[in-house]
Amino acid sequence: MLVHTDHLTKRYGDMAALSDCSLGIAGGVVFGLLGPNGSGKTTLLRLLLGYLRPTEGRATIGGLDCHRDSVAVHRRLSYLPGEPRLHRRMRGDEALTYFSQLRPDGRLQRSREIADRLNLDLTRQVARISTGMRQMLALCMAMSLDVPLLVLDEPTSSLDPTVRSEVLALVREAQTEGRTVIFSSHVLSEVEEVCDRVAILRRGNLVQEQDLSHLQLQHRIVARLSGPSSPPPDAIRHLVSKLSSENGELRIEAPGELTPLLGWLATLPVSEMRIEPLGLRTVYDQIYREPRDA
Amino acid sequence: MHDAAPRQPVETDENWSSTPNRAAPRAPLFVAALWRRAMSDSFWMLCGCIAIMFVFHWLYVYMTSLVSSSSFINLFEGLPKTMHGLLGISFSEAATPRGRIALAYVDPTPVVITAVWALSRASDAVSGPLDRGTLEMTLAQPIRRMSVLAANAGVTIFGAALIALSAWLGTCIGVLTVSVQQTTMLIPMKVPLAGLVSCREYVPSALNLFCLTVFAAGITTLISACDRYRWRTLGIAGGFYAVEILLKMLGLAFSQLKWLFYFTFLGSYWPQSMALAGRRAWLMSLQYDGILLGSAAVCYVFAALVFARRDLPAPL
Numbered sequence: 001m002l003v004h005t006d007h008l009t010k011r012y013g014d015m016a017a018l019s020d021c022s023l024g025i026a027g028g029v030v031f032g033l034l035g036p037n038g039s040g041k042t043t044l045l046r047l048l049l050g051y052l053r054p055t056e057g058r059a060t061i062g063g064l065d066c067h068r069d070s071v072a073v074h075r076r077l078s079y080l081p082g083e084p085r086l087h088r089r090m091r092g093d094e095a096l097t098y099f100s101q102l103r104p105d106g107r108l109q110r111s112r113e114i115a116d117r118l119n120l121d122l123t124r125q126v127a128r129i130s131t132g133m134r135q136m137l138a139l140c141m142a143m144s145l146d147v148p149l150l151v152l153d154e155p156t157s158s159l160d161p162t163v164r165s166e167v168l169a170l171v172r173e174a175q176t177e178g179r180t181v182i183f184s185s186h187v188l189s190e191v192e193e194v195c196d197r198v199a200i201l202r203r204g205n206l207v208q209e210q211d212l213s214h215l216q217l218q219h220r221i222v223a224r225l226s227g228p229s230s231p232p233p234d235a236i237r238h239l240v241s242k243l244s245s246e247n248g249e250l251r252i253e254a255p256g257e258l259t260p261l262l263g264w265l266a267t268l269p270v271s272e273m274r275i276e277p278l279g280l281r282t283v284y285d286q287i288y289r290e291p292r293d294a
Numbered sequence: 295m296h297d298a299a300p301r302q303p304v305e306t307d308e309n310w311s312s313t314p315n316r317a318a319p320r321a322p323l324f325v326a327a328l329w330r331r332a333m334s335d336s337f338w339m340l341c342g343c344i345a346i347m348f349v350f351h352w353l354y355v356y357m358t359s360l361v362s363s364s365s366f367i368n369l370f371e372g373l374p375k376t377m378h379g380l381l382g383i384s385f386s387e388a389a390t391p392r393g394r395i396a397l398a399y400v401d402p403t404p405v406v407i408t409a410v411w412a413l414s415r416a417s418d419a420v421s422g423p424l425d426r427g428t429l430e431m432t433l434a435q436p437i438r439r440m441s442v443l444a445a446n447a448g449v450t451i452f453g454a455a456l457i458a459l460s461a462w463l464g465t466c467i468g469v470l471t472v473s474v475q476q477t478t479m480l481i482p483m484k485v486p487l488a489g490l491v492s493c494r495e496y497v498p499s500a501l502n503l504f505c506l507t508v509f510a511a512g513i514t515t516l517i518s519a520c521d522r523y524r525w526r527t528l529g530i531a532g533g534f535y536a537v538e539i540l541l542k543m544l545g546l547a548f549s550q551l552k553w554l555f556y557f558t559f560l561g562s563y564w565p566q567s568m569a570l571a572g573r574r575a576w577l578m579s580l581q582y583d584g585i586l587l588g589s590a591a592v593c594y595v596f597a598a599l600v601f602a603r604r605d606l607p608a609p610l
Contacts, residue, residue, distance in 0.1 A: 042608055049434060051606040071321045071436050079434035085427025085609055087331070101327035102435040138431065 007057035032195035084138030092122035111144035218278035227269035328445035354398040355468025396569035416514035427609030458504035499565030505586035512590030519597035
């Protein structure tokens with residue numbers, strides 16, 4: 001595993017910002033971090049960056065301790081904060097130059113190329129550009145580096161749809177080049193679009209890790225029946241993960257193959273039927289609909 | 295140029311962990327870009343401080359030449375006795391041209407200018423960029439926290455040296471260009487001030503001013519390293535400085551309160567006495583400047599320790 005956390009915990013007094021988080025991220029994947037505000041995403045990222053000292057547990061990147069060896073870790077990663085703050089008096093191009101000079105592997109020309117691709121005006125002063133443009137500027141710095149790990153904290157939160165899709169394209173390109181990307185976001189559709197695997201956090205706890213390729217195979221079938229239904233035969237019962245029937249509506253969640261299920265449904269008095277991919281939304285809603293102490 | 299470098303093959307987790315770059319060269323303490331940034335951030339303020347300090351000391355010498363010793367004595371004799379103590383030197387010493395010029399170094403103007411420089415720059419060491427949120431992007435690069443602190447401390451101390459130098463140069467230019475009215479054998483005549491005082495006598499005073507600034511910067515850096523908001527750092531450091539000045543003034547004004555000097559770092563700030571001490575000035579410098587610089591070094595070491603270990607919260 002490239003990134004590894006072992007019972008990672010960060011507490012502020014009695015408040016646990018992150019509890020007992022153990023996860024592993026393999027090299028070359030785009031790993032999504034999902035959760036609402038205050039769920040612990042940024043705390044996890046800041047622990048990985050070595051900005052915070054863990055209360056308990058440990059985080060490593062490429063075998064290096066994230067807090068103790070933070071400089072060595074930073075040589076191999078590029079970070080885009082959720083709300084990037086840059087020196088307000090600098091012009092866009094000055095900011096790119098400054099950050100490229102801060103590290104020996106800084107690539108000014110590449111960051112200018114990305115700025116060009118995002119249609120970003122580099123002649124304007126940071127203080128006089130919008131939040132979205134500041135985010136783009138920081139993205140140019142973060143995405144320009146030849147590093148094996150990119151840590152992007154809500155990289156598209158302030159961007160318009162056109163730039164947003166360009167940023168997602170950059171993330172995919174990074175993955176094609178063999179890099180690992182940690183992609184924190186609120187936007188489920190984006191995570192579904194670019195991530196290979198996702199971790200969902202709730203109130204500082206890692207509640208689910210999900211492979212998105214596996215999720216793409218899962219479907220929900222909603223069938224309206226005009227007559228009585230019957231339970232699925234034993235031979236196909238294993239193909240159903242959840243089944244409910246209410247007010248003449250049959251809801252089935254299928255984790256895999258659909259054909260045998262459709263065969264069974266054809267024997268029922270179905271008047272209407274809808275098949276939809278289960279999607280991340282369903283998983284997310286399930287987690288956030290669960291009672292507080294679940 | 296970094297751009298000319300060929301695109302490196304991307305490391306995977308396998309070769310990353312198999313080449314434990316723990317043996318990689320340690321990140322340098324000196325990061326030129328950080329120093330340039332710190333210089334650029336403080337450039338105009340430094341120019342202002344230097345200009346004010348230079349002009350003030352020059353004008354002070356010039357004003358001194360306009361007031362005769364007898365007028366000075368008459369002026370001060372009219373003031374309450376407690377005010378005499380505030381001079382920090384004997385009344386007879388203060389009445390001489392050398393003594394009167396030396397009093398420029400304890401005037402509120404240089405004390406305030408050095409405090410403004412020290413507090414504004416040193417508060418920008420940690421809590422400043424943390425408050426603005428710029429520290430996050432900076433420290434995401436392979437840079438040691440110490441490099442950030444070193445760039446700030448280096449530029450602050452360098453600026454303090456230039457400010458103290460400008461004070462001394464202002465005094466020198468004044469001494470070399472101004473003449474004073476002297477009465478010799480009942481004949482009043484204009485005598486060049488350079489014939490009565492030497493610029494070299496004010497070197498220990500300027501050095502003492504420099505050390506005071508470095509100490510103020512050191513203590514402010516320590517507060518900044520512990521804090522999260524620059525306004526609060528400035529408030530605490532400014533309050534501390536004000537209390538220290540008050541203690542010094544009380545100690546000077548009332549002889550029974552001289553023990554207060556032990557509780558203020560300004561108890562080591564005696565530029566007026568140093569200018570009048572002759573050969574003993576360098577001994578005094580060793581003692582007082584040693585205390586100020588030593589205390590500043592302790593503050594910087596603690597600031598480094600605190601900053602290296604502390605959590606860096608997300609900007610608000």
